[in-house]
Amino acid sequence: MKKLTLLLAAFLLVLTTGCSLEPPSWAKPKTGGDLNDITIGLSISTLNNPFFVSLKDGVVAEANKHNMETIVVDAQNDSAKQSNDVDDLMQKGVDVLLINPADSAAISTVVQSANTLGIPVITLDRSADQGKVEALVASDNVKGGRMAAEYIEQLLGKDAKVIELEGTAGASATRERGQGFHEVADESLNVVAKQTADFDRTKGLNVMENLMQANPDVQAVFAHNDEMALGAIEAIQSSGKDVPVIGFDGNEDALKSIEAGKLTATVAQQPELIGQLAVQAAYDVLQGKAVEQNIAAPLKLVTKE
Incomplete structure (x- = not known):
């Protein structure tokens, strides 16, 4: 109206x-x-x-x-x-x-x-x-997605089994980070599952719990933002496993988690x-x-x- x-x-x-x-x-x-x-x-x-x-x-x-x-x-x-x-x-x-x-x-x-x-x-x-x-002011999300996939390959080698936590459907950042990630991952990694968690920490936790049950041999996680990554870490810790998680944003909580040895890495933006x-x-x-x-x-x- x-x-x-x-x-x-x-x-x-x-x-x-x-x-x-x-x-x-x-x-x-x-x-x-x-x-x-x-x-x-x-x-x-x-x-x-x-x-x-x-x-x-x-x-x-x-x-x-x-x-x-x-x-x-x-x-x-x-x-x-x-x-x-x-x-x-x-x-x-x-x-x-x-x-x-x-x-x-x-x-x-x-x-x-x-x-x-x-x-x-x-x-x-x-x-x-x-x-x-007039202008879009943003990080190069495609490049950031590639950086995450390249780091996972460097860390674990080719064909590592990876879960991808996607951002909100319809957001350009979701499309672009996923695009860049798959430009490398489709050639060098094995993405065993991917699902949206809407850039949200609690949803990242819940989705990760479900995906780990279906994919117990997962070797790494790429989350389209740090909030989902931090939620995924909680799910992984509860399972007793040790799975590297790479986030995206470089927010304060993520940097603290990296320093504490929990989050493995983040593609850091400068908001x-x-x-x-x-x-x-x-x-x-x-x-x-x-x-x-x-x-x-x-x-x-x-x-x-």
């Missing part, structure tokens, strides 16, 4: 301005020299994940440097809630939208609505399947840097400058050694 109201309002405003295709003045981003009182609308997929908390912190800190206000909303991993949240941000008249999609397909409709209203959109960590996005780069891109867009469509934050493999 909110979305319909927003689009109807935009349509009526167009009619009252002589059928112009220009967006209403309240929806136009401030550009050029008029960059005072800029408001960023930041929609995060979930703040129940330390990675995205760090990403949010990076956005807010960088925005403060530029005297920008940030309105933060938490989708709680609910794509319908995220769409409504972003509609609300647009109705508040934000100058630019920074969106970390819960679902890359589901977010497309509101991205297109923002396009209609002339509000620039930048996505963080995950892309939108449709609509115009605060992703947030900072997204704000810098937003500032450039509002100044009318061209920005790269894909802005990459470096990755590194972290182990105890």
